Amino acid sequence: MSDHDQLLRQLIDRMTASGSLRTQPWKDAAAAVDRHEFLRNGFFRVVPGSSPTAWTPVLQDGDGWLEACYADESLVTQIAGTIKPTDIRGEIMREPTSSSTLPSLVLRMLEDLGAEPGMEVLEIGTGTGYSTAVLCARVGAGRVTSIEYDEEVALQARETLSRLGTYPNLLIGDGLLGGDQGALYDRVIATCAVRTVPAAWLERTRPGGQILTTIGGWLSASELVRLTVHEDGTASGPVLGGQVSFMLARPHLAPPLGLLPDLNRGKEREAIIGADVLDDWTTRFVAQFAVPNAQRLKLRHGQHDEDLLFDVESESFAALHQDHGRWIVRQDGPHLLWDTVEEHLGRWHSAGTPTVEEATVRVTSEGQSIHW
Template identity: 55%
Template sequence: MSDPETAALRRALADQLADGGHLHTQQWRRAVESVPRHEFLRTGFFERVIGPGPTAWRPVLAESPGWLLRCYDDESFVTQVAGTIVPADIRGEILREPTSSSTLPSLVVRMLEDLQVEDGHRVLEIGTGTGYSTGLLCHRLGDDLVTSVEVDPEVSARAATSLGACGHFPDLVVGDGLAGHKDGAPYDRVIATCSVLDVPSVWVEQTRPGGIILATVTGWMHASGLVRLTVGDDGTARGRIVDESVSFMLARPQAPPPLGMLPDFGSGEERRARLAPTILTEPAARFVAQLAAPRAQHLTLPGPGGTEHILLDAGAGAWAALRQEEEQRWSVRQGGPGRLWDDVEEHLLRWQTDGAPSLEQFRIEVSPQGQRVAWAGA
């Protein structure tokens, strides 16, 4: 396709994002209309294979029919699986976990507008990915004001190639984004395109007073919330969850450990559960549970009496297994150091006593001592 034709696709994408209420300002609209998303997907992407069983992925390459038009859909695309595998490596299908992606444009521009950048602001981006959001930042602010950190050297190299094809040459850093990038500090804005278990205090240290940090806080039970923090003169960042629908892949150094050999869930101490594990289907409740058991994973296993809900802290060796005995009655068995479900129940019952506030009513502070989360009424 000629450039006028791809320009029409970019304008159509901008119209779609504006009509959907995701794109409001002329500066960001000009960025969307100028930065060609397909340049950041030239190595292809994976599409989900619909069917029973485990999730499978198949490659869609640049020469595949419809590839270019799909690049301008408001859709997220997996661009890497299993840490190293890209679409060109596969013929057929693959059953592995995604490890890098191109986020749907509506979320990208919504977050960039939430970042509230102004002319002259220096921005640190955590997670370069394909480089599309980096390109939008470069168009808005200028290459010399944008620093982007990516942990995967190959992902960073592909992003550099794509950005260069668009005429952008920001400071691309290969390294652990959880450490930020002190050489470019202080920043006016920090934005993370990966999720984190806790907002690192070094991000706060590298942001000037009055600066904004926008990141998604999550946990190993997969509840998450987009957090906007403002850094104060005292070196503490304060803010709240502004969107509970946002989720990103977890920063790789914070990925949960493999479960390994499972404990004997038939052992341990048993009691009647005060809360049913089905409460964890509610995002806010699951977020509260993560606060109580931050290193626990939630899984379900078939059992002789029906499905069992398991909380397992593989690192500590603590676990809780819940089984339904009657329609309104659940039992819990717990083993290892500590009592996971005791801690979860205590937090959840206190949250319910305070009116079960939504995630938007949660407050977050990040200081050199770490992250503190509280909800309204706590």
């Protein structure tokens, strides 16, 4: 048995033990795909102790490369939208823009998707092509369409899949617009997060079909959701939980903050709920449904450290600070952001703060909402 065969077997055993890999058909699919083939251009590793985070390249056959390919961890494959591991020497301090997702999450999502042979499947976000290959091994390459926004990433995935003799329908374009025009799919899976589920995904999914996606937002909390599309074009389904985090689809990234408004204006009142609740992942996820266009930042304003929610488009803001144990909120703009957050979280608290796994997301032409 080769080194990579042994490492792949160990990875499958770990995923099985953790519960990510649950059924024999998907174990067989995972066993049919060598992850290292999709990482031959290397990946970036975090420089220990760096702040801000610095990255250094790990190239094929370099120190620890093969072992890392079969570790159950995400591996960054692109930085700043264009930079590959082979492009630099030393360190780089920029934001990751593409990665090979940790295998246990890939297999957990594919299991949750429930795709079977004979189904037409659309994958949003080809990435390195690893998840595409596993999907092809289960349902057949002729049944898989995968679309990638980044042309260079897409071409590399196509080259790797072709070298391995796997030929799904690979597209380059905006996955938020769906796959082939007029095509219908039984399953849609997204390997990027979205703020709102695109209408095109519902239109491309047969009634009774399912969409598996991560819903996130600019408050930096996201969860995996499985939606069933109904005859009337709406969709609903459970939040699966697990604090699943993917990079937001590039068209869904937050706009630059630009110049902040005059934070001295607006009306003050004592807050019913303090800004510290947003330090909790689940609370942020719930709050995002109330103020989907708000970004959060912390700053020093006058004599206070303040939590700021800011909606760039409307220039609405809510600034909160503590004063002798009380939370004070100051708001201005057409949308009273903190009033909306308090009302939304208040309903959640009245329901007993149920877990996200007890929640249902509904998507209609008017938008999306969360319910218990």
